Amino acid sequence: MAIHYRCRHCETEVGLLPFDSEESVRKLHQLNEEEAEQYIHKDHNGDTTVDCICEHCEESLKQFPDYYALKKWLQ
Ligand SMILES: [Zn+2]
Numbered sequence: 001m002a003i004h005y006r007c008r009h010c011e012t013e014v015g016l017l018p019f020d021s022e023e024s025v026r027k028l029h030q031l032n033e034e035e036a037e038q039y040i041h042k043d044h045n046g047d048t049t050v051d052c053i054c055e056h057c058e059e060s061l062k063q064f065p066d067y068y069a070l071k072k073w074l075q
Contacts, residue, residue, distance in 0.1 A: 004047060007054035014054050025050055 003025055005014040019025055025048070026036045039051045053061070 001046075001048070004049045005052050006049050007057055008051035009053060009057040012054050012056075014052055019048075022048055 003017045003019045041049045
């Protein structure tokens with residue numbers, strides 16, 4: 001069984017990790033039950049997908065506050 005990691009912003013598959021269960025994912029990311037429900041999804045053919053963020057979107061999000069600040073500064 002493998003766990004798919006998918007970017008929750010652009011839906012790109014970020015990676016595939018050879019975990020054997022949802023439980024391993026929860027332990028790795030130290031998710032509580034609520035968070036696990038939010039980020040870990042099981043689809044109908046038994047695959048497990050974890051919502052995460054890809055490098056590209058992470059960069060954009062990191063840049064966004066600067067962009068916002070700049071816009072404010074320009075006004
Ligand atoms: Zn992305």
